[in-house]
Amino acid sequence: MTHSLRITDPDDPRIAAFRQIRERDLVGREGRFIAEGTVVLRLLLAAHRAGQGIRAEKLLLLENRLAGLESLLADLPEEIEVYTASQPVLDAVAGFHLHRGVLGLGRREAVPSFEDMLAELPARALILVGCGISNHDNVGAMFRNAAAFEADAVLLDETSCDPFYRKALRVSVGSVLAVPHLRQGESGQLLRRLDEEGFQILPLSPSGTVEIGDIQPAWRVALVVGTEGEGLPADILSRFQPVRIAQSSRLDSLNLGTASGIALHAIARGMGKV
């Protein structure tokens, strides 16, 4: 049996980090983040065990879910605290009805440098680069697709939003915790650096002349996506040959999650990754 502590007071200081989750989302958590649901929690625990810079600190679980989670919690590292609560107490802590009843508090330790991340990539590497991705659903979808198509890393420029934000993490189905990634730097500089490292830079744009399915992937590929609507900055599109996804001429663009999925699928297939 997992050792757990029962919480009866929503104001108990031991679970203060879970209090008023939505309001806390807005101000940020200084390196900490909330994992919701069993799938995301499983990936959080896997990341903790892997010891690659992500730690699980505390779990807060609906008491009647504990039995069903026993296999997930088996051999839980003892430094992870487990708290349980009734539904009313849990809802009072979170500030809304938490029907999933599974919360984890994680912490990011030291973030790798860009150079360290490059050094860790395999020789045959596929990375997904996001520029100015301000929508949490889209960032989450990018990570979910990156995991599905065996991308080796995700790079976000400094103007993109935080993938550890609760909604992005949830939409990614926890893939943010599994796919190596960085969020830093100016997009043009990031791409120049990848170009120097021998990456084939493929900016996705409706203005592209080559269809993604006709691309012969190089040994190392960086697929680059911008925001829905605005798209990628002109300097990127003029420096690197953009590629397009064939589509109806009557529509402006696809949803970014879908577009990144189509492009990753095509390139991952071409590289023999899936």
Next chain:
Amino acid sequence: MTHSLRITDPDDPRIAAFRQIRERDLVGREGRFIAEGTVVLRLLLAAHRAGQGIRAEKLLLLENRLAGLESLLADLPEEIEVYTASQPVLDAVAGFHLHRGVLGLGRREAVPSFEDMLAELPARALILVGCGISNHDNVGAMFRNAAAFEADAVLLDETSCDPFYRKALRVSVGSVLAVPHLRQGESGQLLRRLDEEGFQILPLSPSGTVEIGDIQPAWRVALVVGTEGEGLPADILSRFQPVRIAQSSRLDSLNLGTASGIALHAIARGMGKV
């Protein structure tokens, strides 16, 4: 100038259909639906003009947006009533802060029969079939992708949710108003009927043996998707050869919107539609 009437009382009976939008979503609108935002409104007005069973009845607009919408509202059919209101009145009507400030009320007239819809399809037809799609975001995404990849129709079985639901319509970016579709019947029967009509039936499933990119599309193709998680019913997967999207073996499945986009892109390319 568009002729419009200014509303100052949130309880004005002329705009009662827009009152408490979210609560009304839950009980349904008996053939009527709400279009939000300029893009969806544009498609509503186009559908109204096309006279194919969708009518625009009323618009309710934030008063200071009227000037910016002048081109959209030019030559507006006179049977469409246009109301304007200040932000506080509009918010009081809708029941939440309506920052878009653009609402339309539409009505579905007679729904075509399955046989009528089949008769309207071109000889070289691509249709997307959804079975048990209960998530409004996923239904909306299916329509957006169907439009992007020139699918000729969307068929939903009777257990799928209503694409005219406000959120599905919004996620589809109005494509529900542009792509011919039906929601009726039991999925097995629908597919048998399409089979009789010479459609190549392609159920998408992680259990498929052929990759979607390796499919040679027939003259008429029905791409079939099920719910995320559960997937398609066993009787469909045993009757028709399922196809898969190559992906990491460590993940269960893609987001349904993304999966439908990848499959539609591959088949539409193979058919020369895009």
